[in-house]
Amino acid sequence: MIWIFPALAGLLVVYFAMRSSRFRRFAEPTLSILVALLLLSAFLVWSRENGSSSNASDPPPFAQNRPVIQPEEIVLKDLQFTRKRPDTSYRTTGTILNNSAADLTNFSLTVTLEDCPDGKCKTVGEDTALILARLQPGQSQAFETFFTFPNPYGVDPVAPKWSHRVTDIRGRLP
Known part of the structure; x- marks a missing residue:
């Protein structure tokens, strides 16, 4: 349900950008920077979660140092x-x-x-x-x-x- 607010904000930005060239000159660079910051923060969250879930000393799944059966x-x-x-x-x-x-x-x-x-x-x-x-x-x-x-x-x-x-x-x- 929370997705409604960003969708409504996106529609308003598109509406005002179509109606006013002054708003378009201001909105395009601002939105570009905002999207770049959101992508960067999503990448940082993803890399931090991915790095913390596996330890460098953990062996890969099903790996055995010395097989149980020769x-x-x-x-x-x-x-x-x-x-x-x-x-x-x-x-x-x-x-x-x-x-x-x-x-x-x-x-x-x-x-x-x-x-x-x-x-x-x-x-x-x-x-x-x-x-x-x-x-x-x-x-x-x-x-x-x-x-x-x-x-x-x-x-x-x-x-x-x-x-x-x-x-x-x-x-x-x-």
Whole structure:
């Protein structure tokens, strides 16, 4: 409801500026300076609020100095890659085993596909999937995800070679 007063004042300024050239010569520079001061004060308030909400020593959200779970503590077994439609998509299944002392929440699985005919490997592509796995220490769970790789010129890999790595592990101590 308070917005009515500035709106009414703005309409009066526009009305008087249209009716009187003397008022216009006085109102234009005055209003320009007033708007500049309002913008400057709004910027100062915004920067002061933004600066006080975060401390320079605070770590970014979800950052851990030393991860609770190390990549070697996550074991992936029975990984299978099955070609799906479209031809560049692969369904991946397997089992996750949590060998750490912490509860596992999620991790990123990066898979690299190489084509290795005659022992000469050429990288086809790399893709990363977020795997949600709520596992307590010592538990295992089946998972399924999809990876997409480029298919240049419609040529399928003759001798596919798969490699994977676990990154960005999130967990918490029980």
